[in-house]
Amino acid sequence: MSETAEQIRIYGTVQGVGFRPTVYRIAKTLGLRGExxxxxxxxxxKVVGDRSTINQLIEKIHSERPPLAHIETITRHPLENANFPDFIIAASNNNTVCTQIAPDAATCSNCKSEIFDPLSRWYRYPFTNCTHCGPRLSIIKKLPYDRKNTTMADFNLCPECQQDYSDPLNRRFHAQPTACHVCGPKAWLERADGKPVSADMFSMLDDVDAVCTLIQRG
Known part of the structure; x- marks a missing residue:
């Protein structure tokens, strides 16, 4: 079957929601080449393959889009001089900005399970997130939505988080705010007057737990 090449643009809330990893996984499954x-x-x-398979790509993008994504429009145009040996996630293009960024999203059920699992790397880590939840709009400095363009740029990923971030089968694949106790932001408790926290707080599990106790005490 003869191959064709297309340039496909997707407009809407499609950055910071795991859209590129989703397209990547679908394209790889279908055996398409491009980026x-x-x-x-x-x-x-940009994709190369037979037309029916590219049509399947479009159908699956609609049906398997990430939970936080919203597709407004998809346009398709022929692509000239396309030569791709594989399908990859390419570097972002810094052109004129005319797109949307997703709002921050509440912690998903998978991340909640990890936060409360004593054997998890994210046990009681208050900033646990993945592709399907966590901060978006509140951390963005400029588009396109890449880690270097967010307030997470100052937090270098530890080897474990970097492995998650680089694994297409991991739900933290290219999740820009991903972090853990080792490499991410920290939460701490201090009094408004600058004095140290009283000793009776030291029995709490951590500073976040101490804040909850203080609120409960009024």
Whole structure:
């Protein structure tokens, strides 16, 4: 079957929601070649394959889009001089910005389970998040939505988080705010007057737990 090449643009709330990893996984499953990237207009896909398989890609993008994503429009145009040996997530293009960023999302059930699992790397870590939850709009400095363009840029990923971030089968694949106790932001408790926290707080599990206790005590 003869191959064709297309440039596909997806407009809407498609950055910071795990859209590129989703497109990547679908394209790899279908055996397509090309690349997906963020740019100022949304998500840009360049793809090579037979037309029916590319049509399947579009169908699956609609049906398997990430929970926080909202697709407004998809445009398709022929692509010239396309030569891709595989399908990859390409570097973002910094062109004119005309796209949307998702709002912050409440912690998902999977992350909650990890927070309360004593054997988890994220046990009681208050900033646990993944592709499907966590901060978005509140950490963005500029588009496209890449870690270097967020307030997370100052937090270098530890080897374990970097492995998660780089694994296409991991739900933290390219999740820009991902972090853990080792490499992420920290939460601590201090009094408004600058004095140290009283000793009876030391029996709490951590500073976040101490804050809860103080609120309960009025």
């Amino acid at each position: 997906v990237s963020n740019d100022g207009q949304g998500v840009l896909i």
